[in-house]
Amino acid sequence: MVTATETETFVAALRAQSRRYHDRHPFHRKMNEGGLDHRQLRGWTANRFYYQQNLPRKDAAILANCPDREVRRHWIRRVIDQDGTTGGEGGIEAWLRLGEAVGLSREEMQDERHVVPGVRFAVDAYVTFARTRPWVEAVASSLTELFAPDLMSERLAAFERHYPWIDRRGLAYFRARLTQAPRDSEHALRVVTEYCVGPDERAAALAALSFKCDVLWSVLDAIERTYADG
Numbered sequence: 001m002v003t004a005t006e007t008e009t010f011v012a013a014l015r016a017q018s019r020r021y022h023d024r025h026p027f028h029r030k031m032n033e034g035g036l037d038h039r040q041l042r043g044w045t046a047n048r049f050y051y052q053q054n055l056p057r058k059d060a061a062i063l064a065n066c067p068d069r070e071v072r073r074h075w076i077r078r079v080i081d082q083d084g085t086t087g088g089e090g091g092i093e094a095w096l097r098l099g100e101a102v103g104l105s106r107e108e109m110q111d112e113r114h115v116v117p118g119v120r121f122a123v124d125a126y127v128t129f130a131r132t133r134p135w136v137e138a139v140a141s142s143l144t145e146l147f148a149p150d151l152m153s154e155r156l157a158a159f160e161r162h163y164p165w166i167d168r169r170g171l172a173y174f175r176a177r178l179t180q181a182p183r184d185s186e187h188a189l190r191v192v193t194e195y196c197v198g199p200d201e202r203a204a205a206l207a208a209l210s211f212k213c214d215v216l217w218s219v220l221d222a223i224e225r226t227y228a229d230g
């Protein structure tokens with residue numbers, strides 16, 4: 001029997017991973033301080049789109065591996081949130097519009113010409129993790145979203161303040177995530193605390209979240225190196 005205190009300690013350990021979240025990466029700090037030029041913002045947007053495009057494939061892998069119907073009923077919403085069900089809906093479409101707002105064509109985002117090797121490697125590792133690890137670990141790896149809303153609010157404010165050349169309509173994706181991310185991460189946290197009851201399962205969940213922090217950090221390392229100042 002797991003006590004409430006044990007669960008609280010586990011949740012606190014998961015939340016403590018926030019100190020390794022990519023909001024602290026120098027590239028994000030610079031972005032939020034208004035220090036990026038057009039080329040750097042375009043490079044970030046095109047490369048970050050590769051992450052976006054792969055999220056529904058990652059979530060479909062979790063669905064494929066998950067035997068719990070109640071979990072699947074919730075999780076499938078993530079695929080629909082990104083893909084939409086028709087025409088101009090969904091997060092991927094919103095991200096393409098952000099790309100257009102920073103001066104990228106749809107074509108150059110979709111054909112992946114700007115995607116650098118380090119970003120591809122890190123994002124592909126995340127999808128492979130979801131395909132090959134136990135599904136609860138893959139759910140735990142999504143818990144970086146517990147930390148995302150603060151970064152999204154900061155990013156929205158920073159874009160409006162420091163990058164007035166970006167059409168405000170391009171920022172709709174981040175606005176949508178302000179409500180989607182807390183809803184998704186609260187569900188993921190319930191699943192992880194329900195399923196990870198033994199010390200080994202809890203350690204594996206923590207390791208999965210740590211791995212994901214590394215994925216996000218590596219993405220920014222690769223972008224920062226490619227689009228260095230000057």
Ligand SMILES: O=C(O)c1cc(C(=O)O)c2c(n1)C(=O)C(=O)c1cc(C(=O)O)[nH]c1-2
Pocket residue numbers: 055091141142143144145148151177216
């Ligand atoms: O722009 C960001 O900083 C950021 C970070 C994360 C994250 O923490 O993994 C996600 C997103 N955005 C995001 O838009 C998103 O849909 C998303 C899904 C997931 C996930 O792991 O399932 N993370 C994130």
